[in-house]
Amino acid sequence: MVKRDVAADLVALLSAEGRDVAAEWAQRASGPLAGRMSLLALERELRELYTALVEALRQGAADVHAEQMSEVRALLTELSRSRARQGFTPTETAVSILSLKRVLEPVLQEGSVEEAGSYFRLGLLLDDLSMFTIEAYTQTREELIIVQAEQLMELSTPVVKLWEGVIAVPLVGTLDSARTQVVMEKLLQALVDTGSEQAIIDITGVPAIDTQVAQHLLKTIVAVRLMGAECTVSGIRPQIAQTIVALGIEFGDIQTKATLADALQLALRKSGVDMVEHAGGHR
Amino acid sequence: MTERVPILRIGEVLVVSIQFDLEDQTVLHLQEDLAEQIVARSARGVIIDITALEIVDSFVGRMLATIADVSRMLDARTVVVGMRPAVAITLVELGLSLGGVDTALDLEKGLARLRRPARSADRV
Numbered sequence: 001m002v003k004r005d006v007a008a009d010l011v012a013l014l015s016a017e018g019r020d021v022a023a024e025w026a027q028r029a030s031g032p033l034a035g036r037m038s039l040l041a042l043e044r045e046l047r048e049l050y051t052a053l054v055e056a057l058r059q060g061a062a063d064v065h066a067e068q069m070s071e072v073r074a075l076l077t078e079l080s081r082s083r084a085r086q087g088f089t090p091t092e093t094a095v096s097i098l099s100l101k102r103v104l105e106p107v108l109q110e111g112s113v114e115e116a117g118s119y120f121r122l123g124l125l126l127d128d129l130s131m132f133t134i135e136a137y138t139q140t141r142e143e144l145i146i147v148q149a150e151q152l153m154e155l156s157t158p159v160v161k162l163w164e165g166v167i168a169v170p171l172v173g174t175l176d177s178a179r180t181q182v183v184m185e186k187l188l189q190a191l192v193d194t195g196s197e198q199a200i201i202d203i204t205g206v207p208a209i210d211t212q213v214a215q216h217l218l219k220t221i222v223a224v225r226l227m228g229a230e231c232t233v234s235g236i237r238p239q240i241a242q243t244i245v246a247l248g249i250e251f252g253d254i255q256t257k258a259t260l261a262d263a264l265q266l267a268l269r270k271s272g273v274d275m276v277e278h279a280g281g282h283r
Numbered sequence: 284m285t286e287r288v289p290i291l292r293i294g295e296v297l298v299v300s301i302q303f304d305l306e307d308q309t310v311l312h313l314q315e316d317l318a319e320q321i322v323a324r325s326a327r328g329v330i331i332d333i334t335a336l337e338i339v340d341s342f343v344g345r346m347l348a349t350i351a352d353v354s355r356m357l358d359a360r361t362v363v364v365g366m367r368p369a370v371a372i373t374l375v376e377l378g379l380s381l382g383g384v385d386t387a388l389d390l391e392k393g394l395a396r397l398r399r400p401a402r403s404a405d406r407v
Contacts, residue, residue: 010302021348029358033401057318088366181372184368184375185368185372188371188372189367189368191388192367192368195392196391197387197388197392218303219376222375222380223368223371223372223374223375224371225380225386225387226366226370226371226374226375226380226381227366227368227371227388228363228364228386228387228388228392228393229361229384229388230394249387
């Protein structure tokens with residue numbers, strides 16, 4: 001029964017006589033957000049949260065993870081999500097919750113000892129709530145990062161057609177097994193779709209090569225050959241060539257060229273196209 | 284009676300199109316039939332079309348290599364055509380590179396390859 005009373009005290013504290021706590025809360029919270037969010041929207045959000053919090057306490061919720069708090073948690077998650085999406089910092093998100101403490105601070109000076117006690121307990125509860133906010137915020141950010149990584153993966157592996165029967169993949173960024181898989185699938189599918197017999201993998205944009213990356217590269221080339229096409233690796237920078245040799249990576253009979261232009265020339269020659277330079281060219 | 288894979292002839296080239304998943308017995312029959320046909324029709328090339336195969340395991344991989352070896356003994360070149368991307372990836376992951384087997388994207392390119400000199404010569 002004691003718990004019940006504590007909760008009732010908290011409710012009394014929150015629904016202070018003659019004060020619109022929710023409005024004051026919104027006023028307080030809007031300060032750190034520096035006009036990046038309208039006061040009206042903020043007040044609507046916090047009033048909803050305030051109502052839910054009072055209701056939860058009235059039903060005897062003891063801490064953040066109590067069953068009665070589920071509504072509060074849902075609202076907090078929603079709030080953190082929208083804050084994370086809009087690019088607010090974690091501090092700015094948590095301060096929205098913590099500013100309720102500031103609103104009720106006068107109790108410490110004017111109220112009785114009991115009221116001060118319940119203010120302290122409410123403070124602990126608000127700390128937990130803001131902690132919960134941070135967690136939800138981080139999770140949203142995490143999800144955002146995962147989605148972006150996937151998008152990046154799709155964007156970063158275009159297969160381009162250079163000539164009839166010649167396709168190329170300009171690789172940009174580090175190769176890992178997940179990316180190699182995507183590159184391999186896209187390249188092989190493009191071979192089938194375009195009926196190309198020459199494929200060029202350009203690694204100008206690959207910052208570094210280690211044995212793992214080379215392994216992935218070799219796998220892709222073997223798969224291309226299995227399909228019945230030929231594969232040239234181009235864009236090998238001087239440092240990368242030195243690294244490959246120093247690491248003792250065996251490229252075997254895989255055709256390598258220094259630049260994409262050289263690789264294209266080779267691919268064209270292999271597919272029976274002759275390039276002729278005119279003596280009286282414009283340049 | 285197990286199913287037998289039909290062997291077609293286009294000029295000096297024998298064409299085998301595999302349309303269903305192969306059982307061990309069928310594979311053995313195919314190897315025998317093919318060897319006989321190469322001799323009987325004095326074929327210079329063999330094309331194995333695996334466009335319809337969605338799954339290639341190490342057994343089928345070995346079969347392809349064996350057929351290529353046998354054909355080479357009888358002075359006929361083997362070209363495997365129509366390998367799907369997924370199949371190629373599986374073979375690579377299995378570590379099978381089908382050494383010694385020529386490949387082409389489709390039947391047409393396979394026939395063209397047989398008309399050209401051996402691949403190892405023009406790869407340099």
